[in-house]
Amino acid sequence: MLIRVRVNDEWREADAWEGSSLLSFLRDGLQLPGSKNACEQGECGSCSVWLDEELVCSCLVLAAQAHEREVRTVEGLAEGDRLHPVQEAFVEAGAVQCGFCTPGLVVAVTDLLERDPSPDELTVREALSGNLCRCTGYQKIMDAVRSAAERRRAGAW
């Protein structure tokens, strides 16, 4: 079936198998592999994207559900060479190791800080507890979130 989605401000369309998840459609249909496929059952958050501005695990959304809707992915955050402040914070804090969880975390942190620019530590931990990271032990991710929150409060985005 032909699926048409507005992805990162651009209308795109491609054929998809009826059972295809939005994640597979983005990765294989639209060649946007930034959203990652670590568990494909909504446990790890690596595939986090916005569907009509709502944070979702794209592995749990059918591609067909996104038809004629707006999707924002990790690929839409940087403007050319200019990183999004959350991306900058991740690089500076050393919050990236293998990086497989990173796109999902960058999206989830951006979503959190867009809603709440001053989250306390427990709020952050709870908000991000659906994003698994196997490399970092999360400490430098917490550092990145603190730094990104400061940037958010300073009006960086």
Add this chain to the structure above:
Amino acid sequence: MSTRLDQRTRDGVGESVRRVDGIPKVKGTFAYGSDLWHDQMLWGATVRSPHPHARIRAIHLAEAVASAGVHAVLTHEDVPGKKTYGLEFSDQPVLAWDRVLYAGQPVAVVAAETPELARRAAARVRVEYEELDPVLDMERALDPDAPRLHEWGNTLRHLQIEHGDPDAEAEIWVEGYYETAMQDQAALGPEAGLAIPGEDGGVDLIVTTQWLHVDRQQIAPVLNLPQDRVRITLAGVGGAFGSREDLHMQIHACMLAMHTGRPVKMSYGRDESFLAHVHRHPSRVWLRTGATRDGRLVAVRGRIVIDGGAFASSSPAVIGNATTFLAGPYDVPNAFLEGTAVYTNNPPCGAMRGFGAPQVCFAHEANMDRLARELHLDPVELRRRNALEPGSVLPTGQVVRGSAPVREVLERCRDLPMPPEPEPAPMRDPMTLPGGAGNVGHGEGLRRGVGFALGYKNIAYSEGFDDFHQARVSLFAGPDGPVAEIHTAGVECGQGFSTIVTQIAREELGVRDVVLHEADTGVDSAGSTSASRQTFMGGGAVQMASRAVAEEIFARAIARLGPEGQLGLADGEVLADGVPVVELSDLLDEPVVATRTFHHRPTTGLDERGQGDPHVMFAFGAQRAVVEVDQQLGLVRVVQLGSVLDVGRAINPQGVEGQSEGGSAQGLGLAVMEEIRMKDGRIANASFTDYLIPTMLDMPPVVTELVEDPEPDVPYGAKGIGEISTIVSTAAIVAAIRDATGRELNRAPVQPDDIVGLRQPAASRGWPPVPDVPGPRPVPEYHGADLGQSDLKPKG
């Protein structure tokens, strides 16, 4: 060496330089194995055995072949060359024939137009099995009446280490029995790769791995190709932790690509990933520790058995490590230590971060705590009195050389600031209570506990293995100044290898612009990115090659200008006695290229009495865990981990902290949550819904301090740092739970039932029988089994 830097180039050794791959990773443009794409590619899928032990009566392919979009359905009959492979011994069928030895073993592979069509076709391969009696328990494997899984029996390796008087008596003995579970590496990036048939009849493979050349060594004979026609390039690796050491989809994708003439991609889902990589060995340890009344260790007697599962993988090396470390990082004058790795019909186990050391650390540290209790001594003080130091003799007879700041590690860990006392439970946010997010408790019956563990780990491969690393460094003139390029087959799996080597080239060559060639088989082997070895080995190779480049630059400078004095390089200039004399770019009409191979000092195997000089060097680490336990619900919250690590020298302090923190998270997982559960020989929890790894709510702050006591005669004095925190954190956390609850807790992970007393401590059936083996080497070796990585030799 005439390179002495009077002036340093920024972002060199010792600085927390940003990762070279950080920007593509945050942007989502870094290409992992599962992101690979080729317009003409087919998708592969694997048919796996549902049975742990069965005879294959027949394989029916007709329905699968007729399935829509299918281009190939292959079985063992289609293997072009040798039909087996394996990391240490070639005992693992590429595709099963005759018998399957574990549930999940590959039997057939399929290539089709889309992933869905491939999976559908795979489901239509019909295999007739006759189920056989499986060996599912590691001690049963030692029973002479148990089914024999390989022609050489079920014992993969048994070794014993005799030190001093093995029958020595002591004033006081403590004895313990310990079990650890099968743990999964759970790297987030799945096993994946793309095989592209070459015009020369060879194949190009882009794949997630930890060691390109040992992959190639196993792949080429199976494909019946010379080594140089199997060209391997590293795909982005989404974590490894040992799980990428063994082959996964490599051979299958190459076979399908060569058979169909089309590129073939294979990318495992999470459930298949659990079946397709090796795990951390479940272990059973029997340990007696004897001491004087004033707290000096006199003797240790120990036995460890590990379950290697169906195939050898790296189990012989893992049991070698585990047995040599069984007495702990202590000066023990007398010891008798035995280790056995067995084959069973469980999934193969092999490398995982720590490689045999976490299992024995869990045991020797619990015994040290028992001993401290018996002696009414502070547990840290008992460890301090017996800690290894330079010159100590290990049970293998190996003398601890170089840096061994064990007492400093212990003392600094003891002295780390404690976390603040908790607020009274009614005042607290329920999220901060054990079981927080579940909102299950209200803080009744909370008790804090503190636990401590000391451990150590060998750096690089042991027992006579020469895991060399080759690097090629080129220096050439770029449009904006001199550029250094590093070419090695060293694998970046996330731990920071790529960044470290650019720092080293920058330091040595005084060049800001350092780029990395992709890791491929266009240079010689880099050895594995494992065993905490790549900073040391890859760093050493890049340092050597960089220094050779610098020598050539100096020769050119002298030929051109004849400068006098001590020559150095910094900020794109050649210096003489610290004064710039010529721009590097002016000397680079021709690029300078140097290729060097770095070897660590030679080690030896172990003799019949377990004596030798098996390990290159050691890194030590200590952790203090503070936990809070809900005694009614059996739930645990780890409040703080204090981690003091002996690193020699930190090349990138931020990266080292990252290893400390991430390694601790994996140790925490084994302490309180992670366990592959087996049911009738099948993995019962092959998903992230059922196999839980620590989340951000499970992980406490990790306070890391580094002890920098440079290791002599190694590049920059840097030891490896990849494994030590994982080794000690499981032991420290379980010790803290024991402290909080007073329970024995001799099994990791600790479950709520253990804490509330619904499950009894793991019970031993007594020290198991000693298998009859021809000698201390792996048993398949005595039977002439083909070797895997052991015969890799540097070229030229």
